[in-house]
Amino acid sequence: MSGIDPTPRLVTDVEHLTEQAGARALGGPVDGGTGPGDGPGDGDDRPHDDRDPEGSGDIGRRAASGVLWMTAQKWLMRFSGLATVAILTRLLGPEQFGLVAAASTVAPIVYLFSDLGFSAYIVQADEVDERRLSTGFWFSTIVGGLMCVGLLLFAPVLADLFHLPDLVAVLRVMTISIAFVVVTSIPYALMRRRMQFRALAVQGGIAALLAQVVAVVTALAGMGVWALVLQLIVAQGVSAVLAWIWARWWPRLLFSRRDFVAMARFGLQVVGVDVIAMLRSWAETAIVVASLGATGLGYLSIAQKLIQVTQDMSAAALLPVATVVFAQVRSSADRLRASYLKALGVSYAAVAPVMTVVAVTGPVLVPLLFGDGWEPSVPVAQALALAAVLTLGAMLDHGLFYGVGKPGRWLVYAVAIDVLTVATTAWAVRWGLAGIAVGFIGVAAVATVVRWKLVGRLVGAPARTVARPFGGVAVCVALSALAGMAVARSTDSLPAIVEVGLTGLVIGVVHVVAVRFLMPSTARAVVEMLPGRFRGPLLRVVGTAPVPVRLEENA
Template sequence: MTRGRVRPAHEGRTFPGMRRLVPEAPRPEAVVEDAGLPDAPIAGTLQPPAIGGRAASGIVWMTLQKWVIRIFGFATIVLLARLLAPEDFGTVAAAGVVLPFFYLLADLGFAAYIVQVQEADQRMLSTAFWFSLTAGAVLSGVLVATAPLFGLAFSDDRVVPVLQVLSAWVVLTAVGSVPSAMLRRAMRFRAIAAQGAIGAVVAQVVAVAMALAGLGVAALVAQSLVACAVTTALAWHAAKWRPTLAFSREEFRRMAGFGSQVLSVELVAMLRASGEAAVISRTLGVAALGSMTIAQRLVQIVQELTGSAIVPVTNVAFAKIRDSSARLRSAYLRALRLTYAALSLPMVVIAVGAPQLVPLLFGDQWTASVAPAQVLAVASVLALGAWLDHGLFYGLGRPGTWLVYAVVIDALTLATTIVAAQWGLVAIAWGFLGVAVLATVVRWFLVARALETSVGVVAGPCTYLVAVVAVSGAAGWGAGVLAAGAPTILALLAIGAAVLVGHAAVTAVGARDVVRDAAGILRRAAVRRGQERRADR
């Protein structure tokens, strides 16, 4: 959990399968303001050119959202860290471990179903809403009643009132689940980005004001609730949809069948993450767990700021064109190469520059995080395809396939952690890397079957990935050796510049289509932005 903010369920650990639940992949329909009759479809069909334009615009908007939230969030944490005690952050962090589980039960994967289903009519949407609302209210009450038990589990009575107040977060999130899914389904990424950014900034202002007033942990609790409340309210306003009293048992059973598999994937990931933490803590101590957490967090932050927007947007596009095997196959391969290009650059910088980067950002006391961060950065590069593959199978309506994959890979990851823990954090990180390699090969076969193509075609983009990592990594390492005696900032700049040159050279020679695609995304986004401005006038 990020300090001061309740982490959504999909913001968990990402190694080695990199299976965090990205925003659900919608179909190509646009939400209309008037739903009509109870059984009337909520959406119409977007034409292929509109899909490409919306996807390009979506990548830009979602990337901007990530940067706004991270920049303001970092400034807020700096202020709150000076105003609040470590115990305040720890109390909210403990509560954050519990809350995502309750939200998953309230949603039951219905949001994921809504954005990939062929048609979303009023009856289905109303059924999903009333279930989420009822389940959220019931689970919130359960959380209030059982909060003392969690206080005993954490050996801290301060967790009890925090959990009881934050139980409202479960209801708020459940209430916003359906309209948020409708916006993703309609590819309204500009609205989604604005909602997230506005909610985060407003919540951070409230938190700082309350901390300055001396309200302690209440500032962090308010930050989580305000962000959720603002985002939910804005989603309802943008969706312009209202539920009816219709509730269909048939629709409920259909959604529950799909959603239970989505829920199972997330529960498996949560159990694996908890198991890893327990193994590291019991075998190597709490300090080692902290060092591994910092190493993982460094990699995750870079992922969020550089490539996280590509994945949810392309997942939407996958769901829209799933009826055309040729188009789906072409879109997947292009998106995979683009993802490799976008994320391999910063990951190589971390892998090479971690000895300078970790002490600079976190302090000299975190040197134990350096080597694990380097290995995890390489593992994350190899596992980037899991982001797209996750959304691909959800978009195809096959969460069961991904569930089987998740169970096998997560079980193997936990077993590897148990075996490697006796040799320390670096051995655990190398274990993650080994599982990441195996998981990548397994996904090649699964995706090849789903896309009705050969394994060689799916594995093809990995050739570019290996080449760009090897060349840019060697260039960065050489620059680091030459700049060994320079100040830390200058050494990092030298490493970053060398990695960039090596990356650009390999991409220009071996992946020109990536350059064209990236330029096209920016160009179409700019054109769409101009059209939106003219429409607003």
């Protein structure tokens, strides 16, 4: 995965690779916005689009609508995806998941250098024209095509590097999905720029559902690891076709050296951050494979899958939308600060309860979802769930720094944290999977404190103000976790699904009540994102109930 990983991870699994490709092209939490765009290019300098051709209205209303559409897509994809993984883990072994996880760490390098940050530039630019769009498309297509050919030729070398001979065939077939991503980066960026979140949500849902059906059918047919590879190819292929149809744009035979230089000036800074993250990912994968083998990597990939699912079903939909908002309000320091603090509080409040459920019910939840034989993934999932709450801000901060045109500062941070992460992994692997996961919690804590200081300087607020949303949610997590553990202990004789359901329900209720009284402005911000029929009654509850304790600052 490019950029600083929102959740510390060692692998990039099939579904995550699919979404990473989309995030890069969309300029989401991975690519974010950039600083002020350059002027129109030479030649055809007509602005190609405004930012909202499908409607009008203020940024807040469009952003809220986008969050709801993307959230609906995430829930659909994650419920169906979790069911798919539950089936596949009963048909395939950890070695096969590990193979695809290893292959998936190689593919993003093609996205990185073929895109060169151009999609991020298009998302944030004040204006884009046909020459600039075509310049980005032809560069990405040509460079991406050459790199795909290189991947076909050097697959044996990469397989030797990972000590996985079966990786050769997997890498070569996965090149098909990589090609789909390369040729759709500009259409994706245009849809993102226009805030066409409804179209993006429908497109992603259709592609994911079709891919999951293909994966299950081919796995039942005994195709083994190829079921996972075909899932990725189908997802990327369907998504590419729909993106070209709905973006309503076709490249012209235009290429401008001046536009290329203008886009590459920022793009190279994006690449700098992403290269560091890519090297870290490779180093971590090599360390795990060398010490624990493909089986260990497979256990890690399943633990990460669970964390990814829970994260995406909570606040992940907010983050790509927030990135666009940061780029559009960057001219006003007050609006930027208020938008960031509100998005941070809402993200923490939304993610914390589901991560708490994973941490509390992990020993029951993992076997329930993935079957027997995956118990080594339990402590990893529990540790990563705690780390995910800590590092949630990294996704938002990444987009924030790019949105205000400060990728250099993020690069310095990325280098320091990635070096620390690799060193911690190399040291902790002697204690196996649990040691690695616990090491990530330590790194996440250090990275979070550093980001508080960096973000505080950027938005013109004391570090304690940036840290306050986390302090509030930490108390909420502690209260809901204690309640959840009490319920889990008293229901351990019941069927697993009942135990998880009751525990999750209690955690959710306690968390909502705690947020209402300890983080009232965050509770109000969450309610304000809901559709009108629900928003009115809930706002009356949020706005009139007494507030005996306050652990946040009204932003």
